[in-house]
Amino acid sequence: MDSLSFRKLVRTLISGALLGGLAGCGSLQKDINVPLPAYANQLVVECYLENGRTPRLAVTESVPYLDDGQAAAAGSYLLKLPNGQNVQLPTDVAAKLTLPNGRTMNLVFRPGLDAATGKYYTHIGTGPITARAGQQFALDAQDQRGRHVTGTTVVPTFIPIDSVKYKFNTQTDTSRRAYFMTKWTDPGATTDFYRLMLHKGRPSNNSETDNDIRDRLFNGQSYAQVTRYRFRPYDTITATLYHVDSLYFDFRQSVRDARNANGNPFSQPSAIHNTVQGGIGVFTVLVKDQKVLILK
Amino acid sequence: MSQIALRNSVLISLLVVLLPGVSLGQVRHILSGIVRAADGTALPGATVAVPALGLGTATETDGTYQLDLPAGPQQVVVSFVGYTSQTAEVKLTRNQHYNFTLAASQSELGEVVVQGQQSLKEKLTTTQMGVEHLSIREAKLLPALFGEVDILKTLQLKPGVQSGGEGSSGLFVRGGSSDQNLILLDNVLVYNPNHLFGLFSVFNSDAVQSVDLYKAGFPAQYGGRLSSVVDVKLREGDRQKFTTSGGIGLISSRLTFEGPINKGKGSFLVSGRRTYFDIFTRALNRANEGKEDYSPIPDYYFYDFNAKANYSLGEKDQLFFTGYLGRDIFGFTSPNGFKSNFTWGNTLGVLRWQHVFSPRLTLNTSAAVTTYKYDLNNSIDQFSFTLGSTILDYTQRADLDYVPNERHTIKVGAMLTEHNFGVGRLQRSSQDNSVNFGADVNYTGQEAGLYASDNFKASDKLQLEGGLRFSGFRSGTNTYGGIEPRASARYSLTDKVALKGSYALMYQYVHLVSNSGASLPTDIWYPSRLSVKPERSQQVSTGASFLLGDGKYLLTNEVYYKWARNVIDFKDGAQIFANNDLDSQFLFGRGWAYGNELYLEKKTGKTTGWIGYTLAWTKRNFPPQLGTTGINGGRDFYPNYDRRHNLNVVVLHQLNARINLTASFVFTSGAPTTLPLGRFALQDIYQGGIQAVPIYPDRNSYRLIPYHRLDLGVVYKLRPSRIGGDRDLTFSIYNAYNRRNAYFIYFDQTRDKATDKVTGYAARQVSLFPFIPSVTYNFRF
Incomplete structure (x- = not known):
């Protein structure tokens, strides 16, 4: 019953009502010019730890919504995805992981594609980690432009x-x-x-x-x-x-x-309710x- | 308002209430009765006057009137727009009951003559401010979306009233939200006045007599909502003969049957309406049955029934009954076994007994029940999922009208409501009991109101109305209450210029849990509790009215300032669906609304109508609380129904005996909306295509483009058929010049057509309704 849950049902009804109005009126939609105020890019981190796997971290930058994505900010690299999307990758971010025993593991800037998940990453750890229920990990990522993201997470049962x-x-x-x-x-x-x-x-x-x-x-x-x-x-x-x-x-x-x-x-x-501070994103243990x- | 000013207003109100005993030293009697049309329908707003004495009054919403006159012969003139005036010689030797029956001035045009509740002269002299009256005939003439006459949408054409969006029948009155309207059907609360997410109201125009919208200076008999009172009265039915009327439109049909009971001792009316979207969609589904790529369209329809009856038990006693039942029904059965049924709607009934102790003293007592509920049932194989919510009220009230002399009209009353809130009812189960859990959150509450008011004619120039309402609410161990002073005054500078002012304090003890811009059937009513305090608003307004052009035009200007506290909104990302801890999702704040409404109207002649212009501001503030930063970090913001400018022009022109032309034009400033400022890329656990996630700045920091629309209509009266009766064709054009108004804006990827690769991002504006013509056939025999 998940796929036609109640919220989806309401959405379906609303969409139906809208479609009724829109029927046969394709020109009811048009592109417009929206002057948005200036937006300061933020660091975005995405890091999912798993027991027995080498940690991988993706650090990107948020951008103005209507940015055409053709120009990278200074200190960032423009990653062109196969579908035409561009993602800004800051190249000046130093990241480290604090393990439950208090030791730190540097996450090295070495962009790549994780064959197991099909995901991009920018930083990778030096080896697999051990994560047991109740243990805490901490993430620290900082670039040379003064942006600093931190986060902690506890391993669920x-x-x-x-x-x-x-x-x-x-x-x-x-x-x-x-x-x-x-x-x-x-x-x-x-x-x-x-x-x-x-x-x-x-x-x-x-x-x-x-x-x-x-x-x-x-x-x-x-x-x-x-x-x-x-x-x-x-x-x-x-x-x-x-x-x-x-x-x-x-x-x-x-x-x-x-x-x-x-x-x-x-x-x-x-x-967005981020799990990290100082930027956008998620840091958690799966x-x-x-x-x-x-x-x- | 400061405490001193508030105390003064309370004292003034008390004095006004306690000052009725003015002795006039002359033998006087009360002349009272009912003014009806030839078919027995009560005529509210008719003028009953004694020209020789310069005295007069307007009939109440049930057609009744009372006049305090010197003993002796009096010539009484009764008049009403669209009807032939009637004069009667009445010899007053005691309190006397006298009923009038008026004939339509042009019987052929009876259905299309524009009427108003009050003549412009009476509107000038009444103490009541901020009230808009709409007769159903007026609403029926105006062009309507899909030809569906909708009284709530017609009210949106009045100054100070905003709609919730294109095509919506939601009302936002003087900066109030849509749940702050007290919507009454024959004095019984209607919790959800909408069908189909607000596209249509629940009021069937064939059954409605009139609508009054109070925006300020609320009479003391009304309470429980902060921002407005929408008082809808049903027709009583033809007392003389059996009549059938109805209409066939693009999306629905209506049928009404009415007639006398026991040789005119009473009358009844039953009226029904049903849409037929489902008939078309079922036919479409049948035509495409078996096609693999075809997804069946779910059934959807709504219906409503109205019933009203009245019966005279004698000269002094009369019984009234009103009932309403309406349902929206959504049903879906997939070929492979999934079933879903979703129904929602209101049910209400009220029985009222009116006893006339004397022409000076009338008592109305009533018992009412009203409920709104929704039920969703999904099932697949042995598993089922049900969800629902209900609010059920039982109300008793008594209202006493007392006219001690011609200078005072006193109203005293009390009401008690037992609320039953079925906030959330959820059950997931399976036949083998492998899944079985649910939640059922119920509350009760008792709401009481006690009021007294006096309309005091201090002099020919000065008229005051003061009232006090004591309201209270209890839910569990939490008890709230307050004093709600109401006051209005009118001072006539000349017989064509009047100055007016009013003040009202209102409490609202039940709140609508809605986190959406639309009126959703799943919105839940929630009681004031320990952490949910009653909402409170105060409003002062002042204005001036000018009768122009030999009484043909009334120009009114009103200025208002309203402030409210404990207004409710929700935490960012609030979870209000199937949440048994809703208290934790609310935010509480303050609100302000102020503005100026300019209104020019004309009610007589071949061309009638009005022009309204409103300049207004509405603001909200929700400071940091409950571990949140509030809304917009605690800074003031404009809710999405704030509109700086609003212009409405309505013209009705009687071209000849058969043809009426109508037009309405609306211009409003763009609605505040929230657009994302930035975006970031999110891959998620597995690579499933990188998602662009919007980053939203402050709420409502952007405005849509201004909204404007012209609607045109023609009512063409057909020749009577062989069986007699009236027939007409009503043509409407919605959005006549096909304006692409902005319904919402979203941001989307742009793609290369050849490679389908993303080339960038663009803002897209979506409009809802283009040029929409419609025709409706109406009949009455």
């Missing part, structure tokens, strides 16, 4: 997936589809936050569903997240359950609210459980 299952509908033709259910048990003593992603095929592919869930309504109970009928026979489904902290949950919510507000006149824009099923 591991929450296993109890079971995954699927069921096909009664259709026999090409509209035969299955729903997918992921079930786990929430600990009762704590307020917990989760992110559940379902991927078809490899997890580095685009996710099929992506839900942020808090335990407000099922604290201490078993919980099952059910999709609608959407998967075809012989799809390989990977369910990944992340147990996340409240800061990362808030960051995700604020990113979604901000993105929704750009193009939805009924949505209230949100400022603790996940994963199950794979082939739908037959």
